[in-house]
Amino acid sequence: MNEYIAFLFYAMRYFQIILVLLASTHVLAQSPDQKKEPPKLVVGIIVDQMRQEYLYRFSSKFSEGGFKRIMNDGFMLRNAHYNYAPTVTGPGHASVYTGATPAVHGIINNDWYDKDLKKHVNCVNDPNQKVVGHPEGKGAISPWRMLTSTVTDELELFTQRKAKVIGISVKDRGAVLPAGHMGDAAYWYDSKSGTFVTSTYYMQQLPQWVTKFNNLKLPDQYLSKVWDTFYPIDQYIASGPDETPYEAKLGGKEKATFPYDLKALRKKNDDYDLLVNVPFANDFLTEMAKAALDGEKLGQNTVPDFLAVSYSTTDIIGHSVGPNAVEIQDTYIRLDRNIEDLLKTLDAKVGAGNYTVFVSADHAVADVAQYLKDNKMPAGYFSYSNVKANLNEYLKKYFPDKDVIEEIAGDQVYLNHAAFQSEPSSAGVQMIIATELAMKFLMAQEGIANVYSESLLRQGDYNEGGIKGAVIRGHHAKRSGDIVIVLESGWYGSGRIQGTTHGSPYRYDTHVPILFYGAGIPKGSSVRYHTITDIAPTLSALLNIKFPSGSTGQPIGEIFENK
Ligand SMILES: [Zn+2]
Numbered sequence: 001m002n003e004y005i006a007f008l009f010y011a012m013r014y015f016q017i018i019l020v021l022l023a024s025t026h027v028l029a030q031s032p033d034q035k036k037e038p039p040k041l042v043v044g045i046i047v048d049q050m051r052q053e054y055l056y057r058f059s060s061k062f063s064e065g066g067f068k069r070i071m072n073d074g075f076m077l078r079n080a081h082y083n084y085a086p087t088v089t090g091p092g093h094a095s096v097y098t099g100a101t102p103a104v105h106g107i108i109n110n111d112w113y114d115k116d117l118k119k120h121v122n123c124v125n126d127p128n129q130k131v132v133g134h135p136e137g138k139g140a141i142s143p144w145r146m147l148t149s150t151v152t153d154e155l156e157l158f159t160q161r162k163a164k165v166i167g168i169s170v171k172d173r174g175a176v177l178p179a180g181h182m183g184d185a186a187y188w189y190d191s192k193s194g195t196f197v198t199s200t201y202y203m204q205q206l207p208q209w210v211t212k213f214n215n216l217k218l219p220d221q222y223l224s225k226v227w228d229t230f231y232p233i234d235q236y237i238a239s240g241p242d243e244t245p246y247e248a249k250l251g252g253k254e255k256a257t258f259p260y261d262l263k264a265l266r267k268k269n270d271d272y273d274l275l276v277n278v279p280f281a282n283d284f285l286t287e288m289a290k291a292a293l294d295g296e297k298l299g300q301n302t303v304p305d306f307l308a309v310s311y312s313t314t315d316i317i318g319h320s321v322g323p324n325a326v327e328i329q330d331t332y333i334r335l336d337r338n339i340e341d342l343l344k345t346l347d348a349k350v351g352a353g354n355y356t357v358f359v360s361a362d363h364a365v366a367d368v369a370q371y372l373k374d375n376k377m378p379a380g381y382f383s384y385s386n387v388k389a390n391l392n393e394y395l396k397k398y399f400p401d402k403d404v405i406e407e408i409a410g411d412q413v414y415l416n417h418a419a420f421q422s423e424p425s426s427a428g429v430q431m432i433i434a435t436e437l438a439m440k441f442l443m444a445q446e447g448i449a450n451v452y453s454e455s456l457l458r459q460g461d462y463n464e465g466g467i468k469g470a471v472i473r474g475h476h477a478k479r480s481g482d483i484v485i486v487l488e489s490g491w492y493g494s495g496r497i498q499g500t501t502h503g504s505p506y507r508y509d510t511h512v513p514i515l516f517y518g519a520g521i522p523k524g525s526s527v528r529y530h531t532i533t534d535i536a537p538t539l540s541a542l543l544n545i546k547f548p549s550g551s552t553g554q555p556i557g558e559i560f561e562n563k
Contacts, residue, residue, distance in 0.1 A: 038543045039356040039519035041299030043289075043346065044178060044308040046096060047335065048089060048171070048315035049502065050361035051323065052078065052511045057238045058332045061231060066340035070359060074517030075559050076525040082363060082512065083531040084473035085486070085505035086410060090123035091474070092362025092532070093177040093310065097150035099536030099551030101473040103462065106147035107177065108476045113409040115417075115479070120409065121145075124173045126201065133197035133206045133214070137190035141172045142201035143181055148550030150180035151536040151543075152306050157182070158545040159303050164296050167308040168196070168288050170276050174310030174362075184296075187288070189281070194219035194272035196288060209295025218287060219272055222280035227260040230333045233326065240324040246368040247321040248498040250277060256321060258330075277320070279334040281313040286338040290345050299350035304543055309342075310362075311335060322368040322500045356519045356542060360535060361512035365502045369492040379490030381497070382447035384408060394441045395434060404434050411493070411503070412481030413438065438483060449488045457484065462552070470505035516559060526558045 055067060055076075062068050070076075082092070084101040086109055094100075094107035102108045107123050114121045124141050131139020149157075152165045167179030167186040175186040185203065187196040187210060195214040198206065206214075233242060247256035252268035266274050275281045289309050292298065298305040314331055321327045339359075346355050372379035388408045395404040399419075406416035415434060420427040432455075439451045452471050457480075460472040471484050487493060489506050502509045514535060520542045533553030540547045541555040 037302065038304050039299075039354060040302070040304055041346070041350050041355040042304065042306045042539060042543070043342070043355060043357045044096070044306070045339070045342075045357060045359045046093060046174065046178070046308075046310040047359065047361050047513075048174065048310065048312045049318040049363060049365045050314060050332075050513060051364040051508075052080070052513050054323075054332055055513055058329055058336075060238070061235070061329070061333045062336045063340050065343060066336035066338075067359075068336075069340070069343060070357065070515045070517040071525075073523055074357075074515055075521050075523065075556075077514040077530050077556065078525055078527045080360075080512060080514040080530045080532065080534075081507070081510040083470060083510070083533065085467075085470045085509075086474060086503040087363035087505070087509040088503050089171065089312075089315065089362045090173045090177065093174055094123075094146050094150075095532050096360055096362070096535050097152060097178045097180065097308070097548070098146070098148045099151065099533045099540075099548045099553045100148055101533060101552065102480075103473050103476055104148055104550040104552060106145060106476050106479060108474065108479050109410050109412075110173065111409075112479065113407045113412065113414055113481070115414060122173075124176045126199075129199040129201045131190075131197050132199055132203055133210070134190050134193040134195055136192050137195075137197040138172065138188075139197060139199040141176055141186075141188075141199045143176050143179070143183075144201075146177060146181070149548045150178065151539045151545075151548050152178065152308065153180035153182045154540060154546045154548055155304060155306055155543060156180070158543070162303045164298055164305040165308075166292050166296055166298070166306070167310070168285065168292060169310035170281050170285060170312040171310065174312050175308070178308035178310065189276065189284075191270065191273040191276060194275070207295060209291055213288060213291045213295075218284055219275050222275055222278075222284060223262045223266050223272070225262055225280065227258070227262060227278050227280070229258055229326065229330050230337075233258060236326045236329050239326045239329040242326045244325075244371075246371045246498060247325055247327070248319075248496075250274075250320075256325075256327070258326065276313055276316050279313060279317070279331040282311050282331070282335050282338050285309065285311060286342055289342055293345065293349050299346075299355055311338075315362075318365055319501060320499045322371065323365055324367070324371070353519055356521060356539075357515075357517045358535060358539070359513055359515040359517075360532065363502045364509050364512050366490070366492065366500050366504065366506075366508050368498075368500045369490060370497040372490050377490060378488065380447050380488070380492070381495050382445075382487050382491050382493050383495055384493050387442075387445070391438060391441055395437060398437055399430070399434065405438065409481070411485045411487075413442075413483035413485065415482040435482060442483070442485060447487055447491045448485055449491075450486045452484045452486070454480070454482045454484075467505045470510075474505075514556075516556075521559060524558065526556075528558065530556060 126142035131137040165183040167175040169175035170189040172188040179186040249256040369379040
């Protein structure tokens with residue numbers, strides 16, 4: 001009997017061991033990601049002013065290898081938004097790469113009024129730097145005003161600066177902010193010389209591959225072309241008519257209609273600057289991206305590299321003609337071919353499965369306000385130009401000896417703090433009264449939806465919902481103004497009835513694509529709400545590196561759970 005029990009005991013032990021072994025091989029077989037290396041290269045693609053809806057509206061004319069390849073074989077967030085205002089380019093790029101909002105990273109606008117310097121500053125302007133590459137180019141540029149780290153910085157820190165981080169864009173801020181503080185290089189288009197330049201922040205001399213690329217003089221080739229529609233124009237049924245009163249036209253054109261003979265238009269549109277107004281600038285940037293892959297040997301060893309590519313021309317064209325123009329649809333059809341070209345090059349040079357791509361936008365865009373008005377939609381034009389004078393005049397009734405409003409810049413109102421310092425004992429109380437009176441005046445103006453005082457925003461919760469939450473997350477405690485103005489939905493802060501803009505906390509400006517594709521990314525999509533600040537933490541999790549210092553987002557759970 002004892003022997004029988006002993007036999008059973010050993011038999012069970014043996015069986016257990018086999019079970020454990022089976023289970024462990026099964027686990028290994030089921031989760032290849034545990035032993036998977038991080039991608040050899042991350043390619044960040046930001047499309048300036050791209051709406052999420054363009055992926056659907058223009059898809060019938062997309063190729064199989066561009067946006068559709070990323071949509072079908074990658075992971076798409078269908079409900080991804082900017083969670084702050086102002087929704088513009090500088091803050092947008094900073095937010096994607098820092099995983100934070102302007103309240104934290106400090107890039108509160110493209111340009112803002114600096115309260116200490118008493119002048120307007122640009123988000124990437126740095127008086128301590130000089131241009132490298134072309135003597136007349138714009139080169140007083142660096143990311144120094146960005147206050148927190150980017151995912152690219154964290155990659156440099158993790159790899160003891162062995163990772164190569166390169167940012168390229170037609171716009172300086174589109175190249176500089178993604179490359180972070182520690183990036184190896186950022187290159188942007190100099191529209192005087194038609195070349196890519198950089199600044200002394202990064203180097204003293206252009207690398208050979210950039211000089212070689214510049215010497216190809218590709219802009220001269222593009223600017224001798226005619227921009228006509230990629231497909232016959234009658235197939236552009238996802239757009240409005242080619243000729244409408246809502247589009248601004250290029251210099252030398254009688255109407256904003258196809259075709260665009262660039263050779264004939266070049267002189268009247270500042271020579272090389274014409275390129276940024278046509279989709280061939282995206283061809284040019286794609287060629288530059290391919291040159292960077294070769295020149296820097298990106299993704300060729302086990303240390304991950306990062307190429308940040310930002311397509312800006314979509315924004316420049318979008319401002320002129322709006323989201324319903326044939327010009328915009330054609331620009332995206334052509335950009336889709338650029339993406340296809342870039343992916344094919346990555347397959348060949350880095351190898352499919354060795355790289356991860358994400359695609360997003362720095363903001364979306366509003367419909368043309370006049371078009372909305374003409375179609376019974378709520379919309380309008382708010383003129384900021386007279387507000388400062390009118391507000392100062394109104395406040396004179398209460399403060400006869402003071403110009404209370406120092407500046408109104410964008411949606412920010414800056415009070416003249418110095419004017420109250422003559423009577424220090426009552427300055428604080430007087431400022432509160434002046435703020436309340438200014439807000440009362442502003443609220444009476446047609447087109448203003450709401451105003452928020454600095455003290456109200458500072459006491460607010462960072463995670464608050466709705467428009468107030470968006471304003472809180474866009475408001476930097478030291479840099480922003482004393483009062484923030486939010487216009488009504490559809491309202492545009494200018495009098496120009498052609499073209500459109502962006503910047504508001506409304507959904508038409510916040511809803512952007514977020515797509516991931518390649519190494520570490522499962523197929524799928526999600527309609528769960530995500531914010532733009534989730535991109536950088538997702539990349540950190542894929543790369544197994546620290547999260548950016550100020551990051552408030554979270555890794556996109558669906559990407560990691562779906563594996
Ligand atoms: Zn823009």
